[in-house]
Amino acid sequence: xxxxxxxxxxxxxxxxxxxxxxxxxxxxxxxxxxxxxxxxxxxxxxxxxxxxxxxxxxxxxxxxxxxxxxxxxxxxxxxxxxxxxxxxxxxxxxxxxxxxxxxxxxxxxxxxxxxxxxxxxxxxxxxxxxxxxxxxxxxx
Amino acid sequence: xxxxxxxxxxxxxxxxxxxxxxxxxxxxxxxxxxxxxxxxxxxxxxxxxxxxxxxxxxxxxxxxxxxxxxxxxxxxxxxxxxxxxxxxxxxxxxxxxxxxxxxxxxxxxxxxxxxxxxxxxxxxxxxxxxxxxxxxxxxxxxxxxxxxxxxxxxxxxxxxxxxxxxxxxxx
Numbered sequence: 001x002x003x004x005x006x007x008x009x010x011x012x013x014x015x016x017x018x019x020x021x022x023x024x025x026x027x028x029x030x031x032x033x034x035x036x037x038x039x040x041x042x043x044x045x046x047x048x049x050x051x052x053x054x055x056x057x058x059x060x061x062x063x064x065x066x067x068x069x070x071x072x073x074x075x076x077x078x079x080x081x082x083x084x085x086x087x088x089x090x091x092x093x094x095x096x097x098x099x100x101x102x103x104x105x106x107x108x109x110x111x112x113x114x115x116x117x118x119x120x121x122x123x124x125x126x127x128x129x130x131x132x133x134x135x136x137x138x139x140x
Numbered sequence: 141x142x143x144x145x146x147x148x149x150x151x152x153x154x155x156x157x158x159x160x161x162x163x164x165x166x167x168x169x170x171x172x173x174x175x176x177x178x179x180x181x182x183x184x185x186x187x188x189x190x191x192x193x194x195x196x197x198x199x200x201x202x203x204x205x206x207x208x209x210x211x212x213x214x215x216x217x218x219x220x221x222x223x224x225x226x227x228x229x230x231x232x233x234x235x236x237x238x239x240x241x242x243x244x245x246x247x248x249x250x251x252x253x254x255x256x257x258x259x260x261x262x263x264x265x266x267x268x269x270x271x272x273x274x275x276x277x278x279x280x281x282x283x284x285x286x287x288x289x290x291x292x293x294x295x296x297x298x299x300x301x302x303x304x305x306x307x308x309x310x311x
Contacts (some may be wrong), residue, residue, distance in 0.1 A: 013144045020148065024155040031159070035166045048179050049184075055189060065192035106192055118192050118230055129226055 048089050048136045052115055054081060055093060055134060061122065067095070067132070069123040074102045092135040095121060101109070104137075111135035184293060186275045189230045190292050194279070198223040204290070208283060211241045221249055236295035237275070246295070 059080040060067040072095065083090055083106045090107040094100070098121055113136045121130040194204040201209075203223060209216035220243075228247060236244035243250055275291035282288075 009144065013148070016148055017151070020152050020155065024159070027159055028162070030168070031162060031261075035170065043177060046181065048245075049181050053178060053184070053188070065188065114168070118189060118227060120196060121247060127197060 022138045044108065044138055048113065048138065049115065051089055051090065052136065053089070056117060056119065056132070061073045064065050065118070066120045066122060067130070069095075069098060069100070069121055072098075072100055072102060074105075077102050077104060086137070086140045088139060090137040092137075094133040094135070095119070096131040096133060097121075098123075098130055107135070108140075109137070157257050157276075158216070183276055186234070186292055186294060189208050189227075190277050190279065192292065193224075194229075194290065196227075204281060204288075205283065206289075207238050207243060208288060210243075211238065217251075229290075235291075235295075237289075237291040237293070239288055 055077075056065055058064070060071045060076055062068075072093075077091070077093065081091065081104070083104060085109055086106045088106065089106045092101065092103040092107045092111070094102075115134045115136070116131045117134070119130050119132045121128055144262060194202065194207075196203045196205050198219065203220070206216060206220045206223065210220040226242075227243075231244055232247040234244060234247055235242060242255075245254065274293065276294045277292040279290045281290065
């Protein structure tokens with residue numbers, strides 16, 4: 001006949017074992033979902049910077065890094081990068097020396113990040129170096 | 141009872157070890173991937189900056205033509221310095237090299253006493269087969285029938301970049 005002590009000992013062991021096992025299972029599931037999430041999602045930095053480069057590669061001019069001042073308008077920005085809502089990446093662009101700023105339709109509040117690039121601004125036959133600030137608003 | 145406790149401890153230790161192993165195998169490559177992305181973006185960024193910089197016009201010449209002249213001509217060097225000042229903020233902590241001449245050292249003009257010291261190192265560099273090895277961005281230009289190489293080195297990259305191989309022909 002099994003003693004009461006042996007039965008109690010068995011219950012205690014299996015209780016602790018079950019707790020340890022459950023903790024291990026949940027930890028693995030948590031770890032795996034974190035890994036999966038990180039694998040599936042591109043980092044913000046990559047997404048926004050790749051999109052931002054389109055403004056330097058022929059959006060407002062025909063050459064790399066060249067902006068034609070008369071094409072630097074909100075309309076061109078919208079044609080070049082269309083957004084549906086603030087759930088997309090949104091951008092505002094500023095030409096520092098030329099004192100011109102254009103803002104995307106769904107760019108609200110303050111930027112999350114800004115990128116500074118040198119650009120060549122063409123205004124008719126006049127050509128000069130300017131600084132383009134790209135303000136980035138991440139999806140809200 | 142003691143045996144059961146030991147079994148439990150061994151089990152918990154095994155689970156912890158397994159967790160650590162999976163974490164190392166699954167998460168570390170992701171972190172490395174993030175570093176590669178960051179460095180890739182740096183390369184893209186500096187490639188763009190260098191391209192715009194070199195084709196910027198100074199009078200009737202491009203910055204590249206001015207740099208080629210500035211290698212041996214003091215007046216051209218001064219002119220190049222003035223034209224480069226607005227770009228210095230983009231070249232922070234970088235080394236700009238044309239052929240075997242260093243133009244920017246850690247984002248500042250490479251001249252004076254400091255240049256004499258580093259010229260010794262450059263002189264040693266001449267004996268190396270690939271003086272621009274390790275540059276983040278390398279560009280090859282053909283100007284007046286001569287080949288010129290521009291290299292941009294960036295300090296503080298998180299991982300060592302692979303060799304760029306054959307430089308890109310831009311002009």
